[in-house]
Amino acid sequence: MKELPLWQEVQADLQEVEAELLRQVDAPDPVLSQAARHLVQAGGKRLRPAFAILAAKCCGAPLERVLPLAVALEMIHMATLVHDDVIDASPVRRGRPTVWARWGQELSLHTGDYLFARSLLLVATYDDPRIPSILASTSVKMVQGELYQLAGAFDLEVTLRDYLKRIYRKTALLIAASCQLGAIAAGAGEDFIRHLYHYGRNLGMAFQITDDVLDMVADPERLGKPIGSDLRQGVITLPAIYALRCSPKKQKLVCLLAKRDKTATEILEVIDLIKDCGGIDYALGLAERYLARARQQAIFLPEGQARDTLMGLTYFVRTRGI
Amino acid sequence: MKELPLWQEVQADLQEVEAELLRQVDAPDPVLSQAARHLVQAGGKRLRPAFAILAAKCCGAPLERVLPLAVALEMIHMATLVHDDVIDASPVRRGRPTVWARWGQELSLHTGDYLFARSLLLVATYDDPRIPSILASTSVKMVQGELYQLAGAFDLEVTLRDYLKRIYRKTALLIAASCQLGAIAAGAGEDFIRHLYHYGRNLGMAFQITDDVLDMVADPERLGKPIGSDLRQGVITLPAIYALRCSPKKQKLVCLLAKRDKTATEILEVIDLIKDCGGIDYALGLAERYLARARQQAIFLPEGQARDTLMGLTYFVRTRGI
Numbered sequence: 195m196k197e198l199p200l201w202q203e204v205q206a207d208l209q210e211v212e213a214e215l216l217r218q219v220d221a222p223d224p225v226l227s228q229a230a231r232h233l234v235q236a237g238g239k240r241l242r243p244a245f246a247i248l249a250a251k252c253c254g255a256p257l258e259r260v261l262p263l264a265v266a267l268e269m270i271h272m273a274t275l276v277h278d279d280v281i282d283a284s285p286v287r288r289g290r291p292t293v294w295a296r297w298g299q300e301l302s303l304h305t306g307d308y309l310f311a312r313s314l315l316l317v318a319t320y321d322d323p324r325i326p327s328i329l330a331s332t333s334v335k336m337v338q339g340e341l342y343q344l345a346g347a348f349d350l351e352v353t354l355r356d357y358l359k360r361i362y363r364k365t366a367l368l369i370a371a372s373c374q375l376g377a378i379a380a381g382a383g384e385d386f387i388r389h390l391y392h393y394g395r396n397l398g399m400a401f402q403i404t405d406d407v408l409d410m411v412a413d414p415e416r417l418g419k420p421i422g423s424d425l426r427q428g429v430i431t432l433p434a435i436y437a438l439r440c441s442p443k444k445q446k447l448v449c450l451l452a453k454r455d456k457t458a459t460e461i462l463e464v465i466d467l468i469k470d471c472g473g474i475d476y477a478l479g480l481a482e483r484y485l486a487r488a489r490q491q492a493i494f495l496p497e498g499q500a501r502d503t504l505m506g507l508t509y510f511v512r513t514r515g516i
Numbered sequence: 517m518k519e520l521p522l523w524q525e526v527q528a529d530l531q532e533v534e535a536e537l538l539r540q541v542d543a544p545d546p547v548l549s550q551a552a553r554h555l556v557q558a559g560g561k562r563l564r565p566a567f568a569i570l571a572a573k574c575c576g577a578p579l580e581r582v583l584p585l586a587v588a589l590e591m592i593h594m595a596t597l598v599h600d601d602v603i604d605a606s607p608v609r610r611g612r613p614t615v616w617a618r619w620g621q622e623l624s625l626h627t628g629d630y631l632f633a634r635s636l637l638l639v640a641t642y643d644d645p646r647i648p649s650i651l652a653s654t655s656v657k658m659v660q661g662e663l664y665q666l667a668g669a670f671d672l673e674v675t676l677r678d679y680l681k682r683i684y685r686k687t688a689l690l691i692a693a694s695c696q697l698g699a700i701a702a703g704a705g706e707d708f709i710r711h712l713y714h715y716g717r718n719l720g721m722a723f724q725i726t727d728d729v730l731d732m733v734a735d736p737e738r739l740g741k742p743i744g745s746d747l748r749q750g751v752i753t754l755p756a757i758y759a760l761r762c763s764p765k766k767q768k769l770v771c772l773l774a775k776r777d778k779t780a781t782e783i784l785e786v787i788d789l790i791k792d793c794g795g796i797d798y799a800l801g802l803a804e805r806y807l808a809r810a811r812q813q814a815i816f817l818p819e820g821q822a823r824d825t826l827m828g829l830t831y832f833v834r835t836r837g838i
Contacts (some may be wrong), residue, residue, distance in 0.1 A: 223663045277629065281622045300603045300666055303625065304659050307599065310629070311655035314636060318649035326648045327640035333633035337626050341545045344622055 203503040204244045207257050207264075211243045214265045218312060229293045229305045233272050236290045241401075242267040242372040245504075249376030249390045252500035260379045262316045263325065267372050269313035270329065274336060277306040281344075282427065289418040324378055332371040339363025348428035350438060350451055357435055358399070365405070366398030389494045393504065396488035400511050403481040406431035407474055410465045422461035425451070432480065433473035434464075441471040485511060525825045526566045529579050529586075533565045536587045540634055551615045551627045555594050558612045563723075564589040564694040567826075571698030571712045574822035582701045584638045585647065589694050591635035592651065596658060599628040603666075604749065611740040646700055654693045661685025670750035672760060672773055679757055680721070687727070688720030711816045715826065718810035722803040722833050728753035729799050732787045744783035747773070754802065755795035756786075763793040807833060 212234070219230035243264035250260035278284070279292040280302045286292060294302040310333070317325050342360045346352050373394030377387040408417060409424045410433060424431050430438075434451060441447050450456065450464045468474065485508045492508070495501045534556070541552035565586035572582035600606070601614040602624045608614065616624040632655070639647050664682045668674050695716030699709040730739060731746045732755060746753050752760075756773060763769050772778065772786045790796065807830045814830070817823045 308659040314652035330637035337630040341548050
């Protein structure tokens, strides 16, 4: 999404986020600093800071007001990624070796804890008690989301409802909180805070659904990892849930999905079965519905460039990378 | 320490802490709930809640005022223990299987993250912004302390200064914060807050030093684990640092301490060398000095039963379990 022109609205701001992130992750311990810097430099879309900044700008606040929050949000996101890499034993993320692969389990675990604690220290600079409170409750729910994913691995009985609940906690919640907290940091009224929360929630849902689709259909080079990693880990996402219900070759699909060590050929076979019965189209259709709902929320925001960007972004989530 | 009569002052309060802890760790996910409950029921001295409660009472506040904080402090402590067990691959803690041994790495990691986030949610109920801020900065420094320990493993060049810095972050800091935050929650003035912080800091230092001594000389049954676990993990504690400087059999000690896989006999041999040159007595002497400093701080606190208990506790830290 970095390439799209709309995103340029926040490019300069995101550079400040980047500089502040590097300052924040600096630690007295050289190895910890190095690992945290590696994480920052591995890049990422900085979606959460961008949404917090756009939300704040939309409500009339300057960058300074929202910068600590924006950085804290990205640090919380990075903390979850580094712990996820320990759990998944992922050697590579975004085409670079993970902290886990390079520095091992202990340091990854501590780096995650460190980033999380640092982020809370950073938001403690705000007077508004809602900010740490929302961040803490968001984090609690995000962990619960991780556990749903763990418990649901290789569970072919997983329902659409389970899936939506899981991706809400895993992804949509922190994006929703980013928008909501951006508005709170800007001193916005209850209405704008609520509309921004629901904008972020709906956009976040669409974002994760398309992410799950990309895991099946993207160009591996652009994805930064081989396709089918969810299938390999037994994570049953929306296209698979749809196919399990609607594929004419359900039996074959069940056998392949339940298999613990799928070969590369089997992964491609599963993806073909999912594509053939319309699982990808169904998922993208649902993502589109969430994006339409996000737009309905954006209508109520104060007019201006920030709102136009928030609105515009909803048109790009669906098509990125496909 | 639970047995000592002074502790009875807070027994009824600690029972409320226990009940609230069980309520707090309850989660929608049954496995997470189970693991967290297992952690709570594994017990522990509940030192941090006890200090927070005593500090608050000392400053004239009722239990209700400090209860959420007391529970949050124990949850942060539990979060660090459960992550430590992942890192150390510890099968047993306090004589019971660890969460790591029973539910595996993923769940242990998530349980730690969950407890930490829940604790921050709990302290968000306080209006005073110093409370989340101090807890966040304490957590940041505690992680740094863990990293010092990691970096210093099997490092025989470790100095007294390194050791004191490490145990301050590992243990004394959270006990100091417990006392300090108890006073803040009670609405105490700056002076009392400061005296309670320094009381906790000094007592915490003495507590960790005696803990490190106990790891060499305690009855394994009372300790709940075999003795010499620090030596086995290459953690060089105060008695060893002293012995490395003063033992007449320094060469032998260096060889044994540096050895990665020590046999049970070698562990006992190291402990004997340390005892023989007075390493245990030296460590206990230093602990005594910290306790004397803690008492000097307690003198300035408001008179009453809570202060008497805080004062009394300093006399029992040194002798527990030996």
